[in-house]
Amino acid sequence: MHISRLQLALTLTAALGLYPGLGRADFLDTVKSVAEKPEVQNAAKQVGNKAVEASKGAAGKSITGKLEKEINTRLLDEARKNQCSFKSDSDALEPGCDGKAKKLAGTILDAKKKLAGAGITAFKFEVSGHTDTRGNAAHNKELSARRAAVMVKQLVAQGVPAGDIISVGMGAEQPLVKPDDTPAKQAKNRRYELRVRL
Numbered sequence: 001m002h003i004s005r006l007q008l009a010l011t012l013t014a015a016l017g018l019y020p021g022l023g024r025a026d027f028l029d030t031v032k033s034v035a036e037k038p039e040v041q042n043a044a045k046q047v048g049n050k051a052v053e054a055s056k057g058a059a060g061k062s063i064t065g066k067l068e069k070e071i072n073t074r075l076l077d078e079a080r081k082n083q084c085s086f087k088s089d090s091d092a093l094e095p096g097c098d099g100k101a102k103k104l105a106g107t108i109l110d111a112k113k114k115l116a117g118a119g120i121t122a123f124k125f126e127v128s129g130h131t132d133t134r135g136n137a138a139h140n141k142e143l144s145a146r147r148a149a150v151m152v153k154q155l156v157a158q159g160v161p162a163g164d165i166i167s168v169g170m171g172a173e174q175p176l177v178k179p180d181d182t183p184a185k186q187a188k189n190r191r192y193e194l195r196v197r198l
Helices: 005-016 024-036 038-081 098-117 137-157 183-189
Strands: 124-130 165-169 191-197
Touching: 038 098, 038 191, 098 124, 098 137, 098 191, 124 137, 137 165, 137 191
Parallel strands: 124 165
Antiparallel strands: 124 191
């Protein structure tokens, strides 16, 4: 927007009653002539558009945050119900994982549809592996990463696109139960979790 300093000064002084030679009618004519200029109208439209986009952006973030929370609650719940077991100190799966992986893959694909329906395309599903607190921390982290990677392979085999999913090893950094000083508590901390990252 380009308004000359003289036009702005005249408009302001008239509005403030500081320029006695410019009466009310002259003031209104000056304002009208300035307002009718294409550059002023374009600038007003741009300001209005920015305000609309800002409110859309804030609403969009709110909706996105709500959807992310809803999807992550479902993914975490399904992962807790469908935990595949691994052989001790290994990333080799115990028998009986196929049905659980199929359910998890279905949940991920449903979540992907919801995200697409909301116009969200920048996301990754994440499988995080977790261990109990026994043993060497570095070894636990590496083991949890290998187990999470095995689960990603299982989910991809069940139809989840490989580009949509990643794995990460957390070791014993995020225990569900503290202290995990009994076999039952340790078993709760040995797990994988599933979430979406937007």
